[in-house]
Amino acid sequence: MEDASIGIIGMGDMGKMYAQRLSAAGWRINACDRPENYESLTQEFASQQRITIFPNGHLVSRLSDFILYSVEAGVIDRVVAQYGPSTKVGAIVGGQTSCKAPELAAFEKHLPSDVEIVSCHSLHGPKVNPKGQPLVLIQHRASDESLQFVDYILSSFGSKHVYITGEMHDRITADTQAVTHAAFLSMGTAWQANNQFPWEINRWVGGIENVKINITLRIYANKWHVYAGLAILNPAAKQQIRQYAESVTELYKLMLGGHREELKQRVKAAGAAVFKEGQEAQDLLLKDEVLDRFSLSNRSREKSPPNSHLSLLAIVDCWSKLGIVPYDHMICSTPLFRLWLGVTEYLFRNPELLEEALDTAIDDNTFRSDDLEFTFAARAWSDCVSFGDFESYRDRFERIASYFAPRFPEASQLGNEMMKTILEKTTNNP
Numbered sequence: 027m028e029d030a031s032i033g034i035i036g037m038g039d040m041g042k043m044y045a046q047r048l049s050a051a052g053w054r055i056n057a058c059d060r061p062e063n064y065e066s067l068t069q070e071f072a073s074q075q076r077i078t079i080f081p082n083g084h085l086v087s088r089l090s091d092f093i094l095y096s097v098e099a100g101v102i103d104r105v106v107a108q109y110g111p112s113t114k115v116g117a118i119v120g121g122q123t124s125c126k127a128p129e130l131a132a133f134e135k136h137l138p139s140d141v142e143i144v145s146c147h148s149l150h151g152p153k154v155n156p157k158g159q160p161l162v163l164i165q166h167r168a169s170d171e172s173l174q175f176v177d178y179i180l181s182s183f184g185s186k187h188v189y190i191t192g193e194m195h196d197r198i199t200a201d202t203q204a205v206t207h208a209a210f211l212s213m214g215t216a217w218q219a220n221n222q223f224p225w226e227i228n229r230w231v232g233g234i235e236n237v238k239i240n241i242t243l244r245i246y247a248n249k250w251h252v253y254a255g256l257a258i259l260n261p262a263a264k265q266q267i268r269q270y271a272e273s274v275t276e277l278y279k280l281m282l283g284g285h286r287e288e289l290k291q292r293v294k295a296a297g298a299a300v301f302k303e304g305q306e307a308q309d310l311l312l313k314d315e316v317l318d319r320f321s322l323s324n325r326s327r328e329k330s331p332p333n334s335h336l337s338l339l340a341i342v343d344c345w346s347k348l349g350i351v352p353y354d355h356m357i358c359s360t361p362l363f364r365l366w367l368g369v370t371e372y373l374f375r376n377p378e379l380l381e382e383a384l385d386t387a388i389d390d391n392t393f394r395s396d397d398l399e400f401t402f403a404a405r406a407w408s409d410c411v412s413f414g415d416f417e418s419y420r421d422r423f424e425r426i427a428s429y430f431a432p433r434f435p436e437a438s439q440l441g442n443e444m445m446k447t448i449l450e451k452t453t454n455n456p
């Protein structure tokens with residue numbers, strides 16, 4: 027067992043993270059990226075004895091006992107079609123892509139029948155310490171023994187292993203990932219459309235606004251294909267993002283029409299369905315003292331600025347309409363999802379704050395144009411995902427990312443500290 031070697035096809039951020047950590051745990055790694063990256067990768071890993079770089083996936087596949095594809099989700103079929111037939115007889119193959127339906131379909135289609143399939147998914151970014159984070163393992167076409175082997179290989183991460191099917195993985199991550207990203211992508215789109223840097227405007231400063239701002243910038247500072255792939259390729263994501271956009275639109279119409287009682291009744295009923303009695307056994311995930319430390323703004327905050335919090339009211343409405351209990355999704359939660367649930371929980375478990383948000387939504391028209399742009403944005407992202415066009419997703423994503431780009435270095439440093447502080451409190455208690 028110990029003399030087995032691990033193949034990694036796709037040495038981007040996740041592939042490198044896996045190579046580094048697995049080689050540090052003593053495994054021999056055979057890795058490749060696209061042939062044009064062979065020279066630079068060879069140089070980069072020259073001093074690492076246990077990592078051997080090869081020019082292409084054929085050479086990695088024929089040598090390795092467990093082969094992991096860590097490429098963009100949109101190219102998985104093409105890459106497996108290319109290298110799959112070269113897989114070593116009796117090897118185990120898996121993938122790291124964020125949506126399992128296309129990955130598993132590609133494996134079934136292109137891998138020889140003597141090859142077993144155990145796939146995986148680390149539910150965190152490459153710079154997050156895997157310890158304690160969920161790691162999904164999917165025994166798709168494999169013996170129990172082979173699952174145990176992969177389990178053993180990946181055990182050095184110290185992650186929390188979760189054993190589910192590919193289908194269940196996609197249904198849960200549609201919520202924990204795709205809808206979560208849609209909400210933050212929409213916030214960024216709305217700020218850009220209104221030509222705002224939210225940390226420069228008094229009414230945005232402080233508290234849960236800091237989480238919204240830091241996470242939005244964190245997403246836009248990342249690679250578009252990760253978000254596009256997991257949303258566009260996951261059929262459950264389309265439906266769930268559409269419901270989020272509908273919830274945003276319907277709540278916004280109630281606000282515009284001044285339907286205070288209907289708005290309150292709908293939001294509170296949704297809140298009661300999602301945040302059931304007894305679930306508050308654990309402390310609130312987020313607290314003001316922590317949140318206020320992570321501001322991009324140099325303005326001071328005197329009092330919690332009132333806000334309609336349309337994005338948060340809508341996610342709870344969306345969960346309730348879909349019959350989703352987000353706490354049940356903690357098994358596939360990413361750090362971002364836990365923060366997102368943390369901020370909604372913060373609002374909904376504080377009746378005064380919720381009441382203030384609902385009254386602000388009706389009475390205070392300074393939020394109307396922000397909320398209008400947010401509504402447009404949520405619908406536009408939903409259409410973009412439903413349409414399934416990677417290039418238009420990329421175009422929207424990169425246009426908005428370039429608006430915020432000057433603040434990425436600062437936001438990412440602050441965002442990392444924020445994640446670390448908040449996640450230290452939540453990782454062991456998901």
Ligand SMILES: NC(=O)C1=CN([C@@H]2O[C@H](COP(=O)(O)OP(=O)(O)OC[C@H]3O[C@@H](n4cnc5c(N)ncnc54)[C@H](OP(=O)(O)O)[C@@H]3O)[C@@H](O)[C@H]2O)C=CC1
Pocket residue numbers: 035036037038039040041058059060061063083096097098099101105122123124125147148149150151152249251252255256
């Ligand atoms: N980033 C994240 O936070 C997470 C990502 N994931 C998933 O992991 C996968 C990898 O993501 P990530 O590492 O971030 O993305 P990257 O873009 O950093 O890495 C993908 C790598 O695959 C390479 N590649 C493309 N085609 C081939 C090929 N034919 N042969 C060999 N290599 C190839 C790419 O090369 P080139 O760039 O030159 O095309 C690139 O270096 C994705 O499916 C993503 O959804 C999962 C968990 C977290």
Ligand SMILES: O=C(O)C(=O)Cc1ccc(O)cc1
Pocket residue numbers: 123124148149150151202203252256360361362363
């Ligand atoms: O936490 C998130 O949602 C991220 O943005 C990082 C991420 C991206 C893709 C994954 O498949 C898993 C984690």
